[in-house]
Amino acid sequence: MNARNIWLMISVGLGIMLNPLNSSMISIAIARLQHVYQLDVTTVSWIIFSFYIASAVAQPVMGKCSDLFGRRKIFLIGLVVVFVSSMLAPLSPGFSWLIVFRIVQSVGTSMMVAVGMAIVRIHVTEKQAAALSVLAMFLSGAAAVGPFIGGVLIHWWDWPSIFLVNIPFVIASFIFAWKTIPKEESFKSTSGDMSIRKWLLLIDAPGILLFTVALVTLLISLLSVKSTGHLSTWHLMVGGIGLIALATFIRHELKTPSPFIPLRAFATYPEMTWVNVQFMLVNTLFYALFFGIPSYLQQVRHLNEIHTGIIMLTLGLCSLISSPLAGRWIDKSGTRLALILSAVLMTFGSVLIITLNEASPMFSVILALAVFGISNGLNSVGMQAALFKSTPKEMIGVSSGIFNTSRYLGTILSSLLIGIIMGDTFSVMGIHLLGVILTLFSTSLIIMNLRPQRSSGTQAL
Template identity: 60%
Template sequence: MHARSRWLMVSIGLGIMLNPLNSSMVAVAIPDIQNAFGLDYTTVSWIVFSFYVSSAVAQPVMGKASDLFGRKRIFLAGLVVAFAASLLAPLCSSFGWLIVLRIIQSVGTSMMVAVGMAIVRIHITEKRSAALATLSVFLSGAAAIGPFFGGLLTSNWGWEAIFFVNVPFALLGFFLSWKNIPEERSTDSTSSLREWLRRIDVPGIVLFTAGLVMLFIGLLSIEHGGQINVTGIVLAGIGLLLLVVCAAYELRVGTPFIPLRLFVRYPAITRVNMEFMLANLLFYAVFFGLPSYLQQVRGIDEFHAGMLMLSLGVCSLAISPAAGIWVGRQGAAPALRASAILMVFGAAGLAILQPDSGLFILFLILAAFGIGNGLNGVAMQAALFAAAPKEVIGVASGLFNTFRYLGTVLSSLLTGIVMSGSFNNAGFRTLGICLFSIALLLTILSLQKRGPVEHS
């Protein structure tokens, strides 16, 4: 690979890693943020909700924007947005403003993820597969080290450090990207803006986002002080209604934000997405829930909680190459079954966890989920390619990532509801029982025979 190509890889890698890094660093910082603003766990979990809901919406939207405004422009703009949000977020005096800046940070980092892979595909012609694999290492590696990095920063400099640390990365990334990403043909910004607004399905985005947020607000507030909150029921009902209206609208519109017709036409794709959503729900419930349990229930400090959580990402990364070989030889089904069974054992471990359970038991639980996630990440991609005909693989891949984010958001929703505002050992064991039930459902789905691709 030529020197210019290597510098381009470094430039793109520094940008795209900010999204998984910032989504994962916060896992260990949640208790510190909770204490700083005097919040219960249910409220502070919006620091997770807001980031993933924003990413789920921003990435496909910004991918379309890059086709019209230019990929380099979108990538550089993303770095500027991420820089500004990361610089201002630690200065917030209220949790509400922190959430606003967290959303802006998510949009900025999503702009880079949405176009980074495309830039590499277009401008690197030699050893392209190795280049794309390298970008995947940036993404998965940043997610893996995020909890450890977050624990290290938070234990020494407080929760604010997980935002400030982005500033030098964004500055360096902007300089390298401005210098190394090739210029593209300029376009008419006015006509491009009109075309972009026509193509992105604004009503569908608004209905989907508003419905999801209202549903989550309602579900999280249904139970308050041991009593049923009527307002929560009403809000959840409104959110559900908005999602139904969104579904009806998306089935009629020509260029939908969520291509629901694909589900009807290709049931195999529907199944893969549902399995992927459940697997991410399981993994991220542990990813975000266990650090709070370790700190608030077990009294482990941020640094050592981050060290323990590092095993989750390391196990996931370590198994991925072997998973690729296994899936290449025997197909996706065996790896998906093994992944589901490992998560059953991991969830069972959470369900029987005791306050005096040793760290080795926690490591085994994390290893089960980490290895399961590594197998799942490779096998689910293969299952998607097997289920989706070539003419819809682009749309199917985008939808696949949307379900990844939905699983992540649902994991935080489930944790927030089960914990009812504060972490304790009994609540965490209840969460383990819920995850055990979901893992069993995922196992049942994985054991069913996979049908052939359905062509029109």
């Protein structure tokens, strides 16, 4: 691999790592933001919701935009968006403005994730598998060390530092990307002849709007009921708007020629549907632990941010180490055994969470994080392999988009679960209830993976 390709991978890697880095650092900041803005867990959870809702919408949209306007241009614009949002977020006059800048940051990081892999796949023609695995390490590594970095930054420089830390990565990535990513002249003619109306239809702007409205209003309705403790007319109105938007979205997606989420594919390929359901459930489990344990350690065990970040490092490192080992195992034995073992490990970890209290040995927490980390490594490889096996080659692009949407829906559901269970503050009773629910979810995953599997016009899982 020549020097130009190495620098190309570094420029792309520094850019795409900003999405998992910023989504993981925030887990350590939840307790601090609660204290600073005097808010309950449910309200502060919107700092998580907003990032993942924006990512779920922005990544497939930006993927389509890159086909129209060029991947290099979208990548560079994404870096500028992250730079501006990271500079302005610490100046937020209130929590609402912080949410706005968090959404802008999510859109910017999504622009880079959506096109980063494609840039390397197109422009690095030698040792592509090695190149793509390096980018995967950037993504996994950033998620692994995010809580630790967040803990150190917040302890010494308070919460604004988790936004400002992006600046050197953005500048370095922009300089390298400007010099190493080739220009794509051919995109000009493609996008130049397209009207705004045709472009909006191509990306399915009505579907995106309906999806966003449905998701946000339903979340607001559910969380508001939990916050106030009673069901009011306003809650029913907001929930009704969400249900109407959801029904309209489903009807629209079934009719439009270029759907944001191709729902008909789920009926045509049932095994692909099962993979996405499991992936959404897996991410609900993983991120409920990912966001729940830091608050337990800080609010119930009274650990500071640095100690919390060090303990959370167990989760990411175990995931990072187990991923390549899982890849070798799955290549030899298939996905079924790996996914069953993953579900068993998550069940064991969930049971450990039920046993936690104010005086539990820290080894129990670390063990729960370790088994969930190993499980996540198995799932990150196994679910992707299962997706490829259950999807026809001509649909792999569409199914990958659905797969990413399932990931973000799982993370959103995990935050919703924590907000509903914990309410105003974390408690031992709340962490026990979370453990019970996660045990039920993980047990259902074991059952799903033990069920007889059918072929749907493609290779069975």
